[in-house]
Amino acid sequence: MEFGMTPELKQIQRVSRELALDFAKRAAEHDRDASTPFENYEAIRKAGLFGLVVPIEYGGMGMGMLGYVISAEELAQGCPSTALSFNMHSAVLAALLMTGPLLEETKKKISDLVVGEGKLISATFSEPQFTGLIPSSYACATTTRRVDGGVIVNGKKSFATMVEAADLHFLVAHPEESSNPQETLCAIIPAKLPGMQIDRMWDTVGMRATRSDNVIFENCFVADQYILHDLPVPSLGGWLVNNEHYFNLPYTAVYFGVGVAALNAAKETAWRRKPVGFAQPLAYHPDVRRRIALASAQLDSARLMIYHSAYLMDTEGHNDRTLSTYMKAKYLVGESVAGIIRSALEIGGGHALVKGGPLERLYRDGASATIHHPPSDYCLSEIARLDLGLDPKELQPPVRMA
Known part of the structure; x- marks a missing residue:
């Protein structure tokens, strides 16, 4: 089967390969120190790859999954931690913009944040009780409580990859008013909201520079403007x-x-x-x-x-x-x-x-x-x-x- 290495895909491959050569110079240092490769994310932003999977109609490159896996393969050869972390940014965008039931205005708003403002998104949805062997275990213990103008979030997230480098976080939590434990509220929130704290516990065998730390929410107020009201999730799993x-x-x-x-x-x-x-x-x-x-x-x-x-x-x-x-x-x-x-x-x-x-x-x-x-x-x-x-x-x- 011909997968169509178009001139655009070859260009993505070339740019990603050049980035990887640069990342490789610092990969051992970031691995040793388990440090966040801020400069690598900035280089990816300058290369225009933040909008790699964002559809063309929303201002992105529209390279789809084929373009992204070609890029990921190259980036990983320079610094696996950087490539693995950046995946969360692109994965969130792919799930929301390529397949999600979001309204056009919501998709445009998210795309403008990424393409127009150069915002980096992490995902804070994993929790200590989740297990990859049983998707139905994905019922959030992190909760939201409805208040005037938004919700109050309390709970703990794990494997929050790239959290200290990100400008925005994709958050999922369980609304307290729902009797369905799988029902989930989704939001894209700014980094460093009051009541949000990073627990720097990441000290692992490998992928050390992903800095996939825990995040603790203590009476963290999230305004309605950040909640994805048009993304109903009756079952997170x-x-x-x-x-x-x-x-x-x-x-x-x-x-x-x-x-x-x-x-x-x-x-x-x-x-x-x-x-x-x-x-x-x-x-x-x-x-x-x-x-x-x-x-x-x-x-x-x-x-x-x-x-x-x-x-x-x-x-x-x-x-x-x-x-x-x-x-x-x-x-x-x-x-x-x-x-x-x-x-x-x-x-x-x-x-x-x-x-x-x-x-x-x-x-x-x-x-x-x-x-x-x-x-x-x-x-x-x-x-x-x-x-x-x-x-x-x-x-x-x-x-x-x-």
């Missing part, structure tokens, strides 16, 4: 499942980029290392050649799956075929990349284990490839459900509900 591929396909492309970077680093290592007394570098060793060949074949297959998924999303929108294809892409990428980065580390040998080296860092950044939502087990479950045509209402919960 259902809404996220219906937008699964828009939120998470770019994540998949980021991890794919980590795999590409690991393979390139392994190739460089194999050519550079020549044992004393031998005329050829390790690139000629049959075991190294086999590992390189396997990784190359897996990555080429994974890239086709990612592009195919993006193509279907851009041409068909949300349907069972699109969702099934995405789940297959995520499973293939997660499992392949997990194996590739381990193999790349083994090609590098003991020297590759030294902290701060590129392979060691990529190994840690890629460690969550199979865990990041949707995790591999959930992907397989959904693939089977969709391919068998099973009615989700007839399936028993994976664990007994209270």
Whole structure:
């Protein structure tokens, strides 16, 4: 299938590749310090990529999912944390502008904030009790209470990626007046509202510069003007499942980029290392050649799956075929990349284990490839459900509900 690398897509690829070369200069430092790469987000803004998925009619580039996954693959090779964080900005925009039931005036307002004013959006919807294996666990404990002119928000959010760098936050919370625990109020709120506090607890194995800290809301007033009244969400879990591929396909492309970077680093290592007394570098060793060949074949297959998924999303929108294809892409990428980065580390040998080296860092950044939502087990479950045509209402919960 021809996915159409148009001149516009090639330009996006070139710009993203140039950004990645710059990001790579600081990636080890940001990883070591678990620091927010403010300068990387500013460079992305100056390159015009904030509006990458914003439709042309709202002033954006209108590159769709295919354009975005091409960009994400390149950015991740320079700094995986930056690419993974920026995904939240574009994922929110894709879910709201490409598929959401928002009124035209609301879509235009959001687009103006991003394209016209250069605002960066993070997503504060994950909570400590959520689990990627059970989407129905996505019932917010963070609540809103209606008051004159808006709502009061109380609660705690986790995995609030890029929160200290963002200008705006996409917030989801449960209205206290609703008896349905899945019902959700959505809002795009300014950063640093009174009553909003960042809990700087982020100290992880990999993706350290995403700064996916906790956010605590204590009697935080959110005015009506920030609430998306035209986005009714009776079930947060259902809404996220219906937008699964828009939120998470770019994540998949980021991890794919980590795999590409690991393979390139392994190739460089194999050519550079020549044992004393031998005329050829390790690139000629049959075991190294086999590992390189396997990784190359897996990555080429994974890239086709990612592009195919993006193509279907851009041409068909949300349907069972699109969702099934995405789940297959995520499973293939997660499992392949997990194996590739381990193999790349083994090609590098003991020297590759030294902290701060590129392979060691990529190994840690890629460690969550199979865990990041949707995790591999959930992907397989959904693939089977969709391919068998099973009615989700007839399936028993994976664990007994209270």
